[in-house]
Structure formats: structure tokens, C-alpha cells
Amino acid sequence: MRRALTLLLWAWAGVCLAQQQPKEQPRLIAITGVSVVDVESGFNVPNQTVLIDGAKIVLVSHPRNVGIPKHAVRINGSGKYLIPGLWDMHTHVAGVSARPEWGKHLLPVFLAHGVTGIRDMGGDLAALKEWRRTAAQIPGPEMIVAGPFLDTTAQGYGSPQEVIAVTTPEEARAAVRKLHAEGANFIKIGSRLTRALYFAIADETGKLNMAFTGHVPDAVPVEEASFSGMGSMEHLFGVMLQCSSKSAELRKRLAEAKDRAERAKIADEIEATFSEEIAGALFKEWAKRGTYQTPTLVWTRNTSMLDKGNPADPSLRYVPEALRKEWSPANADKIVSLAGRAFYARKLKNDLRLVGLMHKAGVPLLAGSDALDPFVFPGDSLHSELELLVSAGLSPVEALRTATINAARFMAQERQRGEVRAGRVADLVMLDDDPLKDIRNTRKVHAVFSRGVYYTRTELDKMLNDAARTFGAVAASPTPAP
Numbered sequence: 320m321r322r323a324l325t326l327l328l329w330a331w332a333g334v335c336l337a338q339q340q341p342k343e344q345p346r347l348i349a350i351t352g353v354s355v356v357d358v359e360s361g362f363n364v365p366n367q368t369v370l371i372d373g374a375k376i377v378l379v380s381h382p383r384n385v386g387i388p389k390h391a392v393r394i395n396g397s398g399k400y401l402i403p404g405l406w407d408m409h410t411h412v413a414g415v416s417a418r419p420e421w422g423k424h425l426l427p428v429f430l431a432h433g434v435t436g437i438r439d440m441g442g443d444l445a446a447l448k449e450w451r452r453t454a455a456q457i458p459g460p461e462m463i464v465a466g467p468f469l470d471t472t473a474q475g476y477g478s479p480q481e482v483i484a485v486t487t488p489e490e491a492r493a494a495v496r497k498l499h500a501e502g503a504n505f506i507k508i509g510s511r512l513t514r515a516l517y518f519a520i521a522d523e524t525g526k527l528n529m530a531f532t533g534h535v536p537d538a539v540p541v542e543e544a545s546f547s548g549m550g551s552m553e554h555l556f557g558v559m560l561q562c563s564s565k566s567a568e569l570r571k572r573l574a575e576a577k578d579r580a581e582r583a584k585i586a587d588e589i590e591a592t593f594s595e596e597i598a599g600a601l602f603k604e605w606a607k608r609g610t611y612q613t614p615t616l617v618w619t620r621n622t623s624m625l626d627k628g629n630p631a632d633p634s635l636r637y638v639p640e641a642l643r644k645e646w647s648p649a650n651a652d653k654i655v656s657l658a659g660r661a662f663y664a665r666k667l668k669n670d671l672r673l674v675g676l677m678h679k680a681g682v683p684l685l686a687g688s689d690a691l692d693p694f695v696f697p698g699d700s701l702h703s704e705l706e707l708l709v710s711a712g713l714s715p716v717e718a719l720r721t722a723t724i725n726a727a728r729f730m731a732q733e734r735q736r737g738e739v740r741a742g743r744v745a746d747l748v749m750l751d752d753d754p755l756k757d758i759r760n761t762r763k764v765h766a767v768f769s770r771g772v773y774y775t776r777t778e779l780d781k782m783l784n785d786a787a788r789t790f791g792a793v794a795a796s797p798t799p800a801p
């Protein structure tokens with residue numbers, strides 16, 4: 320998404336950084352003796368001093384090279400690991416699954432899990448903009464937002480704020496211009512767009528130098544979507560079909576299929592005719608062209624297991640009560656049918672294989688969870704996504720890149736964020752254990768730096784506990800957080 324938004328985004332981030340001071344904060348902080356995880360090289364650099372001035376890293380160096388200013392507040396980082404703040408590149412925090420009024424309680428939950436940035440992939444633009452405006456009062460991640468989906472119908476969406484239904488190319492162009500004028504950072508498209516609508520959106524966003532991302536519509540082959548400049552593709556929709564040796568024939572039959580049984584039969588054929596050679600050539604192209612993929616493996620996995628959701632899952636505490644009820648395993652069939660869940664289980668198996676091949680070919684990947692779809696938790700599920708990326712064949716540092724430097728590159732902000740390096744924004748997470756040894760260690764969040772504020776574990780636990788109390792998951796008495 321080179322053509323995306325750099326100036327706009329950065330100007331906005333600058334305004335935000337200037338406004339942020341939700342708690343009393345020393346201007347100058349020196350973290351000493353910390354292991355800096357260099358996501359670019361893939362090494363830990365031990366015993367570093369990291370000097371942070373306001374919201375910016377001003378120096379990262381060995382202590383012998385650094386004189387720490389007297390007025391700096393020192394934080395002992397020995398035995399800890401410092402990573403760039405994590406970005407969840409696929410969330411819905413204001414619509415689709417989440418009600419906008421939950422936002423100010425949900426956003427701190429992301430932060431408490433080390434998620435210092437989110438790309439919101441569809442929801443109520445007015446609510447998202449309001450949170451940005453009031454960001455000084457709410458600890459939470461940075462946000463880039465799409466606002467409503469563009470799709471051919473509002474059917475299947477929760478509220479009119481989540482979707483703009485377009486039926487002609489003129490309407491599609493007008494919707495793009497409207498969202499651009501209203502401050503959406505990029506356009507999110509839905510699966511049902513016709514070819515004419517899709518190409519109208521591709522053209523109009525191009526004129527506005529605005530990125531468009533989302534589901535590759537069923538009517539558009541993924542190969543063509545990449546050629547037409549789609550910035551990132553979500554959920555790997557359409558990729559298996561493109562990798563079939565009979566893709567043209569099967570695509571036609573799929574479009575004409577009358578029922579689920581027929582589509583299931585075609586899915587069998589798609590799997591049986593999968594060609595690693597075709598996949599390899601396609602993925603090499605995507606690597607060359609910089610077509611980003613957000614596999615959202617955790618969404619696929621958890622959707623396949625809706626009937627097995629664990630009511631004692633600690634992450635459920637940080638989910639609003641209405642959602643907890645809706646997600647009850649007894650409701651699984653109402654959310655996704657048994658056949659649908661079987662489809663997702665199969666999709667997960669295929670997607671893990673696709674991600675492994677994409678990674679080998681050098682396709683840029685983004686970590687995205689699809690929180691708050693059923694059983695996709697704010698913050699926690701991003702860590703599950705990193706674990707699934709590792710099980711698809713990425714090393715821990717390669718998985719870490721998908722939520723840090725890759726996200727920054729995607730936003731054309733790699734000079735501003737995504738690494739622990741002088742000159743970068745100090746959105747940072749201090750971990751108790753080495754994430755390069757085991758990706759699950761990204762869960763061991765010791766402290767978070769966000770928008771110039773340092774949050775200790777105690778403060779993060781308080782944020783979690785406040786959310787749990789608001790969402791009715793713990794008693795109103797001050798119960799210690801987990």
C-alpha cells in the first residue's frame with residue numbers, strides 16, 4: 320500500500336501523539352539492560368539502553384556508549400525482552416460483531432495484550448473517529464480504519480453503519496469519494512461485488528491515492544485482484560481455487576452451483592486438483608508485486624470450533640456479556656451450521672498449507688485476528704494468530720514481523736514504526752521471556768509503552784479488570800486480575 324496515505328496517516332498520528340498524556344508521565348525514560356529483539360535481523364541484542372523521549376525512541380545502544388541524562392527515569396529491563404508494539408491488522412471494534420458503545424472498554428484490552436495498533440476492517444466510521452478524537456482519555460491502540468464495507472447489499476451485516484450497499488459503478492465511485500472525504504483511511508470491500516463494481520472501486524481509489532483491501536469478491540480471480548492494485552487480501556478467500564489446475568472451469572461451475580451440496584463437491588475437486596506449481600508461480604508474483612495477505616487463521620480455526628468454545632476461557636472475561644451469551648456453544652448452529660463448521664475446519668487445513676507456501680515464496684503476510692467475530696478475542700487472539708503462523712512454517716521472528724515491521728511497511732510507515740530503533744515511535748512491549756525462542760512468549764507482557772505512556776503490569780491488570788467488571792464477568796469488588 321505504497322500509494323496509501325502516508326502523509327495523511329502520519330499527520331494524524333502526529334496530532335495524536337501531541338495530545339496523548341492519559342497519565343502523569345516522565346518526559347525522558349531510560350530502559351536499561353534490556354534485550355532488544357531486532358525483528359529485521361532476527362537476533363536479540365542483549366544489554367541495551369533504550370532512551371525514550373516522550374513518544375519517540377531517541378537512542379538504542381550498549382551502555383558503554385550512553386550517558387543517561389540525570390533527569391531520566393530509569394526502568395530496569397534486565398532479563399526482559401523489548402519488541403515493537405504489535406499490530407492486529409484485522410479487527411472489527413465498532414460494528415459487525417461489536418457495538419460501538421463497547422469501544423472505550425475494549426480498546427484498553429488490546430493494549431493490555433501488547434497490541435498497540437489495530438487496522439479496523441469494517442464498522443461504524445463515526446464511532447471510530449470519535450475514539451480517535453478522544454484518544455487522550457482512553458488508553459488504547461493506534462487505529463487505521465475503513466469505516467463501512469462496500470458491498471452489493473446490506474444483507475448479512477449487523478447495522479446500516481457497517482455497510483454501504485452499491486449497485487452501480489457510479490454509486491460505488493460516489494461511496495469511495497464520500498468515505499475519503501469523511502476520513503476513512505482505506506476502503507474495505509465485501510465478497511459480493513460484481514466485476515463492474517470492483518473495477519470502479521479500484522479505479523476511484525487509485526485516483527484518490529487511497530488503498531482498497533478486503534475480501535476478493537467471488538466474481539474476481541485473486542490473480543486479477545492483485546494486478547488491479549488491491550492492497551491486502553483477507554482470509555485467503557479464492558486462493559485455493561486459483562491454485563487448481565482446473566480453476567477456470569471450477570470457477571464457472573461454482574458461480575452456477577445451485578446448493579451447498581454442489582458447492583461442497585466442487586470444493587473436493589478444488590482440493591484434488593491443487594497444484595503446488597501453480598501456487599508457487601502465483602505466490603512468486605505476489606511477492607514481487609507486494610500483494611499482502613492477511614490469513615486470519617485464528618478466525619478460521621475458532622469458527623470451525625464454535626460448538627467447542629470453552630465457557631471457562633479466561634479471555635471471555637474481556638468480552639461484553641451480550642457477546643458471551645451469543646457465543647454460547649449451544650448457539651453454535653445459529654452462528655455457523657454444522658456443515659459450515661466442517662467447511663472452516665477444512666479451510667484451516669488448506670490455509671495452513673497455503674501460508675507455508677506463500678511464506679516460502681516471500682509473499683508479505685500480515686497478522687490479523689478478526690476480533691470480535693465469535694470466539695475471536697480482543698488482544699489475546701492476535702497471539703493465537705502468531706502461534707498459528709508458526710505452525711504454518713514461519714519461525715518465531717518471521718511471525719513477529721507480520722505484526723510489526725510488515726504492518727509498518729504495509730502502511731508505508733516503516734521509517735516511523737515497526738522496529739525498536741532510534742527515531743521510531745516508542746510503541747513497545749516488554750516481555751518476561753524470549754519470543755524468538757518460543758512465540759508463545761509474546762503473551763508474557765511485562766509492560767507496554769504506548770503514545771508516550773509507560774504502563775506497568777499492575778496498570779495493565781487494572782485495565783483488564785476494569786473491562787471485566789464493566790462487561791459483567793467479575794464481581795464489582797476489586798478482584799485481582801489474572
Ligand SMILES: [Zn+2]
Binds near residue numbers: 409411440
Ligand atoms: Zn473481518
